[in-house]
Amino acid sequence: xxxxxxxxxxxxxxxxxxxxxxxxxxxxxxxxxxxxxxxxxxxxxxxxxxxxxxxxxxxxxxxxxxxxxxxxxxxxxxxxxxxxxxxxxxxxxxxxxxxxxxxxxxxxxxxxxxxxxxxxxxxxxxxxxxxxxxxxxxxxxxxxxxxxxxxxxxxxxxxxxxxxxxxxxxxxxxxxxxxxxxxxxxxxxxxxxxxxxxxxxxxxxxxxxxxxxxxxxxxxxxxxxxxxxxxxxxxxxxxxxxxxxxxxxxxxxxxxxxxxxxxxxxxxxxxxxxxxxxxxxxxxxxxxxxxxxxxxxxxxxxxxxxxxxxxxxxxxxxxxxxxxxxxxxxxxxxxxxxxxxxxxxxxxxxxxxxxxxxxxxxxxxxxxxxxxxxxxxxxxxxxxxxxxxxxxxxxxxxxxxxxxxxxxxxxxxxxxxxxxxxxxxxxxxxxxxxxxxxxxxxxxxxxxxxxxxxxxxxxxxxxxxxxxxxxxxxxxxxxxxxxxxxxxxxxxxxxxxxxxxxxxxxxxxxxxxxxxxxxxxxxxxxxxxxxxxxxxxxxxxxxxxxxxxxxxxxxxxxxxxxxxxxxxxxxxxxxxxxxxxxxxxxxxxx
Ligand code: HEM
Numbered sequence: 001x002x003x004x005x006x007x008x009x010x011x012x013x014x015x016x017x018x019x020x021x022x023x024x025x026x027x028x029x030x031x032x033x034x035x036x037x038x039x040x041x042x043x044x045x046x047x048x049x050x051x052x053x054x055x056x057x058x059x060x061x062x063x064x065x066x067x068x069x070x071x072x073x074x075x076x077x078x079x080x081x082x083x084x085x086x087x088x089x090x091x092x093x094x095x096x097x098x099x100x101x102x103x104x105x106x107x108x109x110x111x112x113x114x115x116x117x118x119x120x121x122x123x124x125x126x127x128x129x130x131x132x133x134x135x136x137x138x139x140x141x142x143x144x145x146x147x148x149x150x151x152x153x154x155x156x157x158x159x160x161x162x163x164x165x166x167x168x169x170x171x172x173x174x175x176x177x178x179x180x181x182x183x184x185x186x187x188x189x190x191x192x193x194x195x196x197x198x199x200x201x202x203x204x205x206x207x208x209x210x211x212x213x214x215x216x217x218x219x220x221x222x223x224x225x226x227x228x229x230x231x232x233x234x235x236x237x238x239x240x241x242x243x244x245x246x247x248x249x250x251x252x253x254x255x256x257x258x259x260x261x262x263x264x265x266x267x268x269x270x271x272x273x274x275x276x277x278x279x280x281x282x283x284x285x286x287x288x289x290x291x292x293x294x295x296x297x298x299x300x301x302x303x304x305x306x307x308x309x310x311x312x313x314x315x316x317x318x319x320x321x322x323x324x325x326x327x328x329x330x331x332x333x334x335x336x337x338x339x340x341x342x343x344x345x346x347x348x349x350x351x352x353x354x355x356x357x358x359x360x361x362x363x364x365x366x367x368x369x370x371x372x373x374x375x376x377x378x379x380x381x382x383x384x385x386x387x388x389x390x391x392x393x394x395x396x397x398x399x400x401x402x403x404x405x406x407x408x409x410x411x412x413x414x415x416x417x418x419x420x421x422x423x424x425x426x427x428x429x430x431x432x433x434x435x436x437x438x439x440x441x442x443x444x445x446x447x448x449x450x451x452x453x454x455x456x457x458x459x460x461x462x463x464x465x466x467x468x469x470x471x472x473x474x475x476x477x478x479x480x481x482x483x484x485x486x487x488x489x490x491x492x493x494x495x496x497x498x499x500x501x502x503x504x505x506x507x508x509x510x511x512x513x514x515x516x517x518x519x520x521x522x523x524x525x526x527x528x529x530x531x532x533x534x535x536x537x538x539x540x541x542x543x544x545x546x547x548x549x550x551x552x553x554x555x556x557x558x559x560x561x562x563x564x565x566x567x568x569x570x571x572x573x574x575x576x577x578x579x580x581x582x583x584x585x586x587x588x589x590x
Contacts, residue, residue, distance in 0.1 A: 020056045068468060069459040073108035074099060081110035081117075082565040083266045090185035090574075092437045093562040096121070096480035097493075105484070106466060109475065112270035116474045117440075117467065121480035123487065123509040124452035125466075129441065129474070130511070130523035135161030137441035139525075140473065143274040144226045145280045149294035151301065151355025152348060155528070159277065164525065166343050170527055171353065174331040180531045181413050182326055183230045187539035188410055191227075193239055194222045194540070195547045199589055210588035212553055215516075216293050216571055216581055219540070220366040221247065226536060231328040231357045232308050246304060250296040250362065253581070254566035265290060273442065273473075284512055301358060305351040309333070311346075328357065358527070363568060364435050365533045369540055370571050370583040371433035372425065374561060375495045377585050379549040382497060384426065389421045426537055427515045431488065432495050434519040435569050443472040452509060467470050478518040481511070551586040560583050 048548065052440050069548075079284040080420040085095045086109070097121075099107045104383055105122035120126065129137050138159060147156045155171060158164035171255040174180070201212050221238035224247055228236040265288070284295050311335040332353065338347050345353070376383040393415055401532045416422065446469050454464040473526070483492045488504055489499050499505060512518045513526045514534070519523035527533070544550075553559040561583060 014480045068108055068118050070459050071108040072103045072458050076110040078114050081112045087261055089565050092565045092569045096477045106455050112267045117475050119475040121477040122451050123511050125449045126511050127509045128450055135227050136444050138444050140440045142269050142443050150283050152352035154352035154356035156356045170336045170345055174328040175528050186230055187536050190222050190226050191540040191543035195543050210586040212584050213587045215585045216370045216583040219369045223362050223366040227242040227361050233327045245300045249300045254568050301355045305354040309350045319508045361529045367435050373550050374428040377552045387545050389419050390542055425501040428497040430519040431482045432479045434482055437569050442476045443468055444472045448562045481518045532564040549588045
């Protein structure tokens, strides 16, 4: 409390200095005050100058560039903007669903210092931004700084279009459909190992009607092992519970860095977009957990990554091994080596890609699976229907293999793809629980964003396009787009996989890369691992539903699950947030 008070005092002090003192330069020329001024300058003039600069810039934007002040939206405070609505929702989407109801598919919010944010869920606007605007909508400073702290300058970081295109070109071959199909046996091995562990080590035989299990923890270990083996032929050994540094630093990473951010921190971050990225690299020295813990993770991943990248480079030089090694990193290293030397990724960039794959491809899939199990636990009818489909397919597989000595005894990609209800459950979970619920983009030049549905402004004008100025912050509401009733049906606020079977979804605009959802984003920066993730999810969910029955814990056991906004939507139990990410389910062996 005391420290917060001091920080608040410092901020108020710097603001008052900015407003009342004479200019810093004049001060330095007055001899008696010189020493005092130079001591004060570091603590007061720098933030004061920053605030003045931000203030002038915002005034300039408001009066001389396109303003979006006429777009309707919620009220906000000048210092905090709408950051409370944004970061302190009980459940991800509470804010977006309320605002789309009040204002339509486009609304205006504010960041600190009255900076406007244009929030968008409109499909035509999203199609324009993600498919028709090239690299005109870049990532914001907050995302760039934090990913750089966490993993370095990977594909996720690349601030400019040409850097990103270079990364993507080298990475694409590792994510081709045939390459990913070859991973299914590996995914199934891990899924079956998870089932064995649950049966043998976790669930007690004496408890016949099910036992409470923190399923998220097991799913997270499984997906970490999978990404280690398939991406780098590296065994994290997370399922075997062998304590390893990587799974330890990842545990509750998003909670440590993103949960309930203090308001001063939010205000501080709001100034980042006005500062050079090089300068912002120094935030890692700030004595706060938000900025120091990503560095700890980076050091741990770098230690593993350095030798793995060296090994992959050595292997790529040997033609024999080249034919054998199929892990993502080996394919990536080979693609890099055949690239024009001036376009090749450096060793540091390759190491950062490893961090990116662990960061983007581990908890995302684990959390999606956790929400899928939760929905199946809540809707036993859907769970039983899925299990029936799996058992029917199992019979087909067994009869296909009958009489063969070495047959294809497990589910193939074709088997999974020919299970319509499984496909529908995956799509509906992706729609209903988009793990990356928001993206923030910044316009790199003036633009006019078209809308599919006109909106009424605060001046009562009806408009079907929004002109914006270079530098405009845009919040892409993935969670709101995925719930638009005109697209997904009147029951869009309910979990119902049948919508994908009955074919009652209306797509006028091509938006997302999978099922026209925005869950994997879209366009040039869309998720490179979407196919990887879908095969992995199917491999795991089929094994779990075939072997276990899932139910939600009985009421009154203090197990109400909420969708916590931690940058990544994470399950937590209301009132037990200090326990970290948690999805408790009653699990029974079948
Ligand atoms: C349910 C699972 C997943 C979801 C919902 C998801 C979602 C996303 C989204 C929304 C983005 C765009 C981020 C942005 O533009 O700021 C993205 C990018 C990315 N994802 Fe995924 N992802 C998932 C799984 C995976 C997996 C399994 C991998 C790797 C094996 C992966 C690797 C990546 C990478 C490397 C990028 C950056 C692509 C680029 O900038 O070109 N993701 N993901």
